[in-house]
Amino acid sequence: MNQRTRIKICGLREAADVDAAVEAGADALGLVFYAKSVRALSLDQACHLAERLPPFVTPVGLFVNAAPAEVEAALRAIPGLLLQFHGDETPGDCERWGRPYLRAVAVRPETDLLDCARRHPRAQALLLDAPVEGYGGGGKVFDWSLLKTSVPYPVVLSGGLNADNVADGIRCVRPWAVDVSSGVEISRGVKSPDLIRRFCAAVHAADAAHTR
Numbered sequence: 001m002n003q004r005t006r007i008k009i010c011g012l013r014e015a016a017d018v019d020a021a022v023e024a025g026a027d028a029l030g031l032v033f034y035a036k037s038v039r040a041l042s043l044d045q046a047c048h049l050a051e052r053l054p055p056f057v058t059p060v061g062l063f064v065n066a067a068p069a070e071v072e073a074a075l076r077a078i079p080g081l082l083l084q085f086h087g088d089e090t091p092g093d094c095e096r097w098g099r100p101y102l103r104a105v106a107v108r109p110e111t112d113l114l115d116c117a118r119r120h121p122r123a124q125a126l127l128l129d130a131p132v133e134g135y136g137g138g139g140k141v142f143d144w145s146l147l148k149t150s151v152p153y154p155v156v157l158s159g160g161l162n163a164d165n166v167a168d169g170i171r172c173v174r175p176w177a178v179d180v181s182s183g184v185e186i187s188r189g190v191k192s193p194d195l196i197r198r199f200c201a202a203v204h205a206a207d208a209a210h211t212r
């Protein structure tokens with residue numbers, strides 16, 4: 001089946017970057033609710049960015065060991081928010097909201113993806129990321145050849161992607177979606193509309209080139 005690769009751009013902070021991502025064909029935009037991140041947003045800032053999204057572009061709220069009240073406030077304030085858990089949350093922490101969510105997994109040689117999938121039966125997807133110092137957004141690629149297990153629902157390929165390597169990632173992993181943050185930044189935490197456009201164009205070109 002020919003299947004286009006969905007695109008998530010993570011860690012947006014500026015309206016111009018949101019608009020560029022939407023125009024370039026992004027399917028989902030990540031809003032970071034983790035105060036220690038250079039990409040962190042207040043709820044107010046996140047609401048203003050989410051209000052710019054047209055139908056069928058999904059706002060994704062990224063949390064790292066957040067207090068339940070913080071998740072609840074974001075769910076109340078941003079209609080259609082998809083949750084992404086990127087910390088040490090248990091399956092119970094992720095599922096208590098009764099809402100679709102993405103579970104980030106740092107892929108190491110010993111990572112058992114099937115076990116992760118079994119522990120998160122209600123996750124929409126596993127978001128496969130590189131192990132980094134801290135929790136994510138580190139711009140590091142993990143060893144894609146570790147992905148020998150197929151999981152019973154979609155995966156999002158993440159970690160160190162950019163316009164130059166995303167086609168290889170799509171060919172090797174055949175993910176449902178790709179996710180990028182550092183690879184569309186001109187300096188840490190500062191997105192570039194031009195790099196966002198280049199990344200999306202590279203995904204579209206990879207899809208056009210591959211029989212999937």
Ligand SMILES: O=C(O)c1ccccc1NCC(=O)[C@H](O)[C@H](O)COP(=O)(O)O
Nearest residue numbers: 010037135136137138139159160181182
């Ligand atoms: O973006 C952050 O600063 C961040 C902080 C803490 C946990 C996760 C974070 N980002 C998660 C993402 O979804 C990133 O897009 C993903 O880790 C890939 O990042 P990158 O390797 O920089 O493309």
